[in-house]
Amino acid sequence: MRVREQFEDAPEETLDEVLRVFQLLQRADIPGVIELAPAYTSVAVFFDPIAVLKSNGAANGVFDELATRIRSAIIPASRRHRRRTAARGPRLIEIPVCYDAEFGFDLDRVAEHTKLSEREIVDLHSTREYRVACIGFVPGFTFLAGLPKNLATPRRDMPRKEIPAGSVGIGGAQTGIYPLRSPGGWNLIGRTPLKLFDPTKDPPTLLCPGDRVRFRAITREAASPSR
C-alpha cells in the first residue's frame, strides 16, 4: 500500500499520512491480515490468502477482496479520526547521547566531510528534533528523519563488522541508533546508554514509528554506569 510517492518533499506530512493509514488498518482488523509494516512512504500488508478466502467464501479473488477491504478502511479519511490523532500528538522522547570520541569513532570523518568542527556537529545534532520514520534493519533500529542537511555524510565504503549497541550514526541524510551489536556502515558519532530493544517488553522497542526524538549530550561519566 503506497501512501505517497516521495518522502523528502514533505517528510512530516508523509509520515503522518503513513501512520494514519497504518493505524486505520490496525483498527480495521481485516480478516486474514497477519501484520502491517509501515515504512517511509508505504504500509506493507502481510496476509494469509487462505484466511482471506475463508472469510469471504471465495466470492471474489483474494486480492480483490483484500483491496476492497483495505480501501474501505482507509478511504473515508474520516475527519473526526484525523482530528483525534492530531490532538493526541506524537510522544517526545529524549535520548541521552555521549558524543565523546571514545564512542563517536567517525566524528572526524563527518567533520572532514561537512567542514564543521566536532563541537558544531554535536550542537547541530543534539538541538534538532527528529521523528522516527520507521524501524527495521535489525529489531529496534530507528531510521530518524530530520537530520540537518549540512550534517549529511555518505556511508562508510567498508561497513564495520561489528558496531556496539546504542551507537548513534549518520548514514547519508539519515540518522539513527543501533539498538544491538550488529554490522553497519553508518558514521558513528556517539552512543546512548539506553536500551532500545528488549524482547521481554511490550512493545519491545523504546521508540515507535512517529515518535519525536531529541538527543541530549551527556558526559562520559553519565554514559558509563549503566553499561
Added chain:
Amino acid sequence: MNAVVTRAGFLTSVQDLGRTGFRQFGVSTSGALDSFALRVANLLVGNDEGAAGLEITLGGLQLRFEDERIVAWCGGEFDVQIGSRALPAGHVAHLQAGDELKFGRAQIGCRCWLAISGGIDVPVVLGSRSTDLRANFGGLEGRALRDGDVICLRWPSHPPSLSYATSRPGYRNFLVDRTTRLGKPGKPPPEFAFHPWRRLEPLQRCQRFNDSRVTNSAVSPDSDRMGVRLDGPELKREDETDLISEAVAPGTIQVPPSGKPILLLGDCQTIGGVPKNSSRDHGRSWHCSAASCR
C-alpha cells in the same frame, strides 16, 4: 525430560513457524526456513504443526534422549542414524531412553528439520519459540546450540506411541516425497524464476532489470539464514530512480549494486532500500531455503 546435545553440528537452532506481529518494530520472522518441512515432521510425530523443533544446517548433530520419544525429520537428504539403524526423511522412529540420534553430512540440500514428540520447551518470546540469530533472542538463550547443551522437551499430550502418531490425520496426508527436495541428483537445478504476482506490484514495487528472471545461478557460500546469495548472470537495473526503503519479506529478491541477486529468507531484515526483482511467494521460497552450495 531432556535431550542432551552431544554434538551441536555446524549450525543447529530451535525454530518453530516464526514470529509474526512485530514487523513494525523491526523484528524478523525467523522460524524454520522451510516451514512446510517442519510442519510435516511435527504432524508425523503427533505434535501440532507449530511445535518447536530443530533446524539442522549441514548436519553433524548428535542428540541423546533421556526418555522415550517419537522423532521424524524432513528436508534435504541427510544420513540419519539411531544407533546402527538408518532413519530416512519423512519416517517416524520410536526412541528409547538413552538412544542416540545422529545426523551425518548433507547429501542434497543443506538443511533439515527435526521434530520430537512434545516439542522443544523454550520460553515463548514475542509470540514464538524461534531463535532470532541476528538479534540473539528466542530459542535456547538466543543462540545456536553448542556441544553439551541440554534441551528441555515438553510433555507430549499423548504417550509416545507410533500408532498414535500414525493415526493422526496429518500423517497420511503428507507423503514423504512432498517434503522439500531440491531436485534429484543429475537433474538441473530449479530455476529461481517466479513470475511476479502482478497483482502485488503496487505493494512490492519492483525495479526493472535487463532480465526479469534469475536463472542458471549457483548458491554462493556466503548464504545464510538471512538470504540465499546467487552467483550467476548479473542483473543490471534499467531505471535509475532513487529508492526509498520499504518492507521486504522472506521471498523478496533483492539485487544489490553487484548485480548478484539475494533471495531473502526467514532471518532477513524487515525494511530494505535495495532494488528488488520480482517477489516470490513465501510458499515457494522453501525450495530455495534448502539449497546448498556445491
